[in-house]
Each structure stands twice: as C-alpha cells, then as structure tokens.
Amino acid sequence: MDTTQLLKGVLDLTVLAVVESEDAYGYDIVRRLRDGGLSDVGDASVYGTLRRLYSAGALTSYVVPSESGPHRKYYGITPAGRAQLKQQRDDWTAFSTTVTTILTKQSFQGVSA
Template identity: 90%
Template sequence: MDTTQLLKGVLDLAVLAVVDGEDGYGYDIVRRLRDGGLTEVGDASVYGTLRRLYSAGALTSYVVPSESGPHRKYYGITPTGRAQLKQQRDAWALFSDTVTGILQHREAVTA
C-alpha cells in the first residue's frame, strides 16, 4: 500500500505529538518521526509542516547557539497546539477504530 496520502493526512498530528514530548529542531523532529516508524517522511514535508504550524500559532520557536555548526531553530508546542493535538488525536482514534471495524467485519464475512 502506498502510504503517501495517509502520511499527508496525519503529518500535522505526528509533528505535534513529537514536539509535545520534547522541543526539537527540524532535523531532530524528522529523525524522531522516522525512528517512530514513519520512515517514508520527507525532510521538506516536515519543514513545511513546521512552518505552517508555526504560522498558525500551534508552535513557538527559539534559536539555540551551536558550537559545532549553525544555530538551531527549536520548535515547542503552544497551548493552541496542545488543543489542536487533542482534537486531532480524538479524531484519529475515532477514524482508526472505524476503519478497523470495517476491516474486521469484512474479514469475518469472508472467513
């Protein structure tokens, strides 16, 4: 199954969940998403999502100096982002349960 479209639909949710656990800079967030199993996520998609969530007020940002390279822009979640995360988690749980129910019913009918 091509998961590209599924990933597009849940990338905001996944990014907010990762940043809710701990602030992070762009590549760190990409790495955490991939380590969490979203191996197909693209750097550009995540950076675009970070910019969009920041513009919408769901994320805040701050710069941390680095001795080993350029300064890093860190992202943290805002109260607006936490509210969005809760709403999207609830919606995902309902959607996932619904699809699972449909799939299990189909398996029971064909068995």
Template identity: 45%
Template sequence: MVVAGRRGTELLRGVLDLCLLAVMQEGPAYGYEMTKRLRARGLSMVGEGSIYPLLARLERDGLVETYRAASNGGPPRKYYRASPAGQSALAAGVSDWRAARDSVDAVLDMEVKS
C-alpha cells in the first residue's frame, strides 16, 4: 500500500530515519537505492521531504557510516550502512514505534467497536 495524503506524510516524517536504518539492514545502499527499497515496501517519497538531509543528519549523529564505491556500471556513489550506534538506535526506535502503535491501536479498536 502506498502511504498517501497528509496524515501519511506526517506519520512517515516521524519514523523515516528508522525506515532508512531498517532498509540499510539489507546491505549498504546509496541514496536512490534506499528510495527504491522504501518504494518496494510501499513507502512512496511523494509528498515527503527528501531523504538526503536526513541521511546527512544520521551521518553527523554517527548512526551511519559511509564509503564511496563504484555502482553497477555507474559513477562512484556514496554508500550508507548503519553503524553500531545506528543498530542500537534502530532497535530502540522499533520498540518505541511498536509501543506507540499498540497504544494507538487499542484506542482506535475501542472506537471502532463502540
């Protein structure tokens, strides 16, 4: 499902860093490659801000490591992978997200039943 609309954008904004760290778990990736991985899971970037500033912030915070390497037949690209601190942040973030999601589900389910 493609997340669309304003609410989807707002929800995605709060967890996009987690999503980026999560898709890096598949293996190091450059910017556009991460966009493709997100889209393959139904997360469209349309309406959302770009991932580039976010990747830069993750790098500054030491949550990702980068290196340059040639891409498949293309120019050298900047590859990103989660650092050990990034792995920990991902684990903590996923836990936070699930707790928040469960709480919201409990409220919304109650609303639907009544």
C-alpha cells in the first residue's frame, strides 16, 4: 500500500507528538519520526510542516549556536499546539477505531458480493 496520502494526513499530529515532551531541531524531528516507524517521511515534508505549524502558532522556535557546525533552529510546542495535539489525538483514536472495526468485521449486513 502506498502510504503517502496517509502520511500527509497525520504529519501535523506526529510532528506535534514528537516535540510534545522535548524540543528538537528539524533533522532530529525527522530522525525521531523515522525511528518511530515512519521511514518514508521526507525531509521537505517535515520542514514544510514545521513552518506551517509555526506560522499557525502551534510551535515556537529559537536558535541554538553550535561550535561544531551551523546554528540549529529548535522547535517547541505552544499551549495552542498542545490543544491541537489533544484534539488531533482524539480525532485519530476515533477514526482509527472506526476503520479497524470495518476492516475486522467478518461480514457486513445488507452487502452482497
């Protein structure tokens, strides 16, 4: 199954979840998502999502100087981002439960093959 469209639908949710407990810089967020099982997530998709969530007020950002390379832009979740994450978690739970119920039913009433 091509998961590209599924990934687009949950990228905001997963990015917010990744930074919920600890701020992170862009590539670290990509790495955490991939380590979490989203191996097909693209760098550009994550960076675009970070910019969009920041513009919407769900994330804050700050720059940390680095002596061993370029400065890193870190992202943290805002109160608005926490509220968005909670709502999206609730939505995801309801949606995934519904889809799982449909997929695991042995027969459907009123449906003929």
